[in-house]
Every structure is written in structure tokens, then in C-alpha cells.
Amino acid sequence: MTTLIKLELLRVLRNRRYLVFTLILPVILYSVMVGAYGKVDTLDGVSVKEYFMVAMATLGTVSASMTSNASRIALERKSGWARQLRLTALPGYGYVVAKIASTAASTLPAILVVFALAYGQGVRLSASEWVLLGLTLWAGGFVFAALGVALGYSAAPDSIQPVIMIVYTVMLILGGTYGQIGGSFGSFAKWTPMALYNQFGRVAQSGSSIGAGPMLAVLGYALAFIGLAAFLYQRDRRES
């Protein structure tokens, strides 16, 4: 199994898509957003630079764990590689576990790149805050990796690409990646997975405490995504 994880990780790092969406895109967006909000001091209680540091770290993590993961699973179902793997001595869950593990390993660079950029822009946190924030963001990636697996099995391989893009884009907008959403719609939007993820990041950063509501919501999403992933994966195994 570790062999498969290593091989999967090697593939991720070699893939140009990973480089673009996980490393380069957040860096560019960070500069654009900080520039665009240049006049505003704080967003949701933190400085603009800090707000977008978290937003871009979560963006990188989510694109690595969700979109890349989901589209690769869809492709491998189509090509028959997922089927071929089932004819090896690898345990049945090995494929999905390797996908999630290699994804988790590949999100770390995405987080670190944005941290370095923000540090260069003058964001200062204590050592323990950096570590706590990094770990929170990284842990959140697993939740989205589970969602990525679920999406990868959600439809016929041919029609999956638009599903991924729609879910991804809607989640980012509602999640406040491109700026905070206000008004009554904002009070709904803040309960979407990406918004919660960002909120956790900002809380970890500022050291304030988080309410029971968001905690339960995150736990609920994690369980729901894992359950959905397991269900869709089993369904695929029975059908193909």
C-alpha cells in the first residue's frame, strides 16, 4: 500500500495541473485580491492580507484534494486502471486510501507556499499560531479529499468534469474565497463547507475560540462526505 501511495504522490508532483492549480493560482490570486482590497483594513475581523492568506491556502488545498483527486479518479475509472487494480492483491480500500494519503501529502506545499508569500507581505504570527494554522488547514484538506473521492464516483466518467467544476466554483464563491459575502445570503453562505473551512483557518490564526455550531457543522460535513464517498465507491464496484 505504501508503494501505491508513493507512486500516486510521484504522479501528483509530476502533474502540470497540480503545479498550476495548487501552487501558482493561489499565489496569483493572493496578489490580485490583496491589491483589489487595498483600501479596506479588515475583513471578518482580520487584516486583508491575513484573510486572503487563509483563503488562498484553503483554495490550494481544496483544488488539490478535490478537483485533481476527483478528475483523476474519473479518468482512471474510464481507462480501466481502477478495475485493473482490483485484480491485484491490493486490499479493496487501498486505492481510495492511497488517493487520500497522497493528496494530503501534496497539499502541504500549497499551504507552505501561501504562508511564505504572506510572510513576505508582512503577515506576522507567533510560531505556535503558524503551526496551529498549518495543521488546521491541512486537516481540513482530508474532508475535501473525501468529497473529491465522492465526486470522482458521482457520475459516469465522461460527464463528471462539469460536475466537478460547478461544485468547485459554487463552493469557492459561497466560501468567501473571492471576498466576504454579506447580507442575509451571507448568513446562509457561512454554513457552506468552504466558508467553515476558511472560518476555522481564521480562528486558528487569531487564537479566538469557535462556537459549537460550526464545530458540529464541520463534523457533520466530514461524516457526510466520507459516507457519500464510501457509498458511491461501493456502488461503482458493484456496477463495473
Added chain:
Amino acid sequence: MSTSVEQRTGAARRGPGSGEVAVFRNVSKQFGAVTAVNDISLTLHPGETVAFLGPNGAGKSTSIDMLLGLRDPSSGSVTLFGGTPRQAILDGRVGVMLQSGGLMPDVKVRELVAFACKIHPRGYRADQVLETAGITEIADRKVDKLSGGQEQRVRFALATAGDSDLIVLDEPTTGMDVNARQAFWAVMRAQADAGRTVLFATHYLEEADSFADRVLVMHKGRLIADGTSAEIKARAGLRRISFDVHPQDGADLSLLNRLPDVTTLDVSGHTVRISSNDADATVAAIYRAGLYPRGLEVTGVGLEQAFVAITADQDAADLNAAHLNAAQQTAAQQTAELGKENAR
């Protein structure tokens, strides 16, 4: 450490108590209203090389899927090495090369083969597997940059990455040129000689003829023939007898109609052509009838013709059954209508 494994000989594998490789008991598979596999029973024995023939849609791939546990039968049971197919695969007893078995993209051939060797419970060394499959020269290429034939050889390497007892190949030589195909079968023969059981589905009948010691023929979901390729040819009734009859020999050609075991009879001019189920009996009867055949020839036919004959026979039988059914239904309807009219 791997040498002791590799030294296992055919004799050891075939040894007493080695049991059955695979058993299908009354296996059927339906997809909605379509019956893809219809009540198949068969047993694969250790050391056999079995060809699996049948036209497209005959149910070969579905049967192979059930053999490997990728699909469950709708009814009946499949056992592999005495247990479930899944268990046999987890134990590394089966090496598989699927027709549409995708390969992992973005990695090198060597990396992929090394992975297959590593996850096999009795995996060989990657170098050796690459060598055997004839892909050492392309080991450093990316998997996504291979030709169709090269991809097939990589799939073959994955199927033979470890010491498996059964090798299953679904149309292994599709996309290979003649040379590659011959090289492939030379390697497969070595696998079979090492005592492995080999099951392969193919469209190339000459491959089945020259390589398999047992041939299974599937047609429309049913297993319609199971035997050596010689037996199948014989079952198809296909020995051709041809000879000339000269008028001065005073032959009574009507005698030809009474010859035994004849499936087709064709007389054109002085030349007689006969297909026979039992050429020996037919030829003996020709002489007994007092005919004087000149230039008598008895020839066998290839598996291909036998195959066509068997599947055509089956189709004819199906058609008769269908007609019979239809006729019975019509008769039943007529009786019913008659009944109604009488009641009025």
C-alpha cells in the same frame, strides 16, 4: 529469496491434491432483460491451457468478469482455487491481463512494473519481469507515451509480475502485429510449461488451434462446445471428402444419398464433394456401395470453419425452437379463439 519461489516446477503445481482451479456451477448472468450468460457449468484443471472462443457479445467477457469476482452471477456459483474469486486474487494466485485494462498514467513503465511486483505476495524482481515481457528497452518511458502493442506488453508484464497459478488473458494479442504476436505466444508457452493454468479469450482461431489444449466455445451466453480443438473440429462434422466418378465405371450416383454420416453432398459434373461427421465410415460405405472413387481426398478443416459450423448449427437449432414456440403459440391462440366462437 525469490529464487525458491521461481524454482517451483510444473510437477509441483500439478502434484496430487492440487484440486480444481476454477469451477462454474450453473452460472447465469442477467443484465435487465438480457441474459448475457446462460447456465454455464465448467471446471478448469491445473496446468491446462484453455482458449475461450466466441463471437462478440457471446458472454466471454462477462464470464471472465465473474471468474475474477468483478461481477457476481445472478444465479449459480463461481469458485476459484476452492474459495471466492476475491480471496484467490488477494492471495496472488491469479495474474490478469484485461482487454481494456487501463494503465496508470504519469509514471514510467519500470515504476509501474516494480509496483506490480511489490504488491504481489510472491512477486518477482522487476528487472526480470521487464526482460521476460520484452520491455526492458522501454522501461524508462512514460506509460502514456506507448504504442498499442507496447501497452499490451506492459499489461502482460503486470499479469506476470508474480508467481500466480492461473493467468487470465482477455484478447491479449489485440493490437499486436504478427511478429509481436508470435513473440507473445512464445512467452505464454513458457508460462504454461512452468505448470501454470492459462485461460485466454481470443478472436484469432489459429491461436486457439496452435496454443490451447482445450477449447471452450461460447455463443449467445451458452457454452456450446468444450473439448480439444481436434474434438471441436470433429464435432463440427468437418472432414471433407472429394473424388471424381467416371461414367465408364457405371456408377449409380443415387447411392450417394444413402451414405452414412454425410452432412452436405455436392455433385457437380463428375466431381463429388462430401462433408462428413465420420469420414472413415463414409469412405468405407462408398467402397461397399460399389462405387469406384478416383483421386479420393479426405481433408480436415480449420478450427475457424468448425467454429462457424458449430455456431451456425446452434443458430439453426435456436431458430427451430423459436418457430416451434411460435407455432405452438399460434395453435394455442387459434384453439382459444375457436373456443370463444363456440361459446358464442
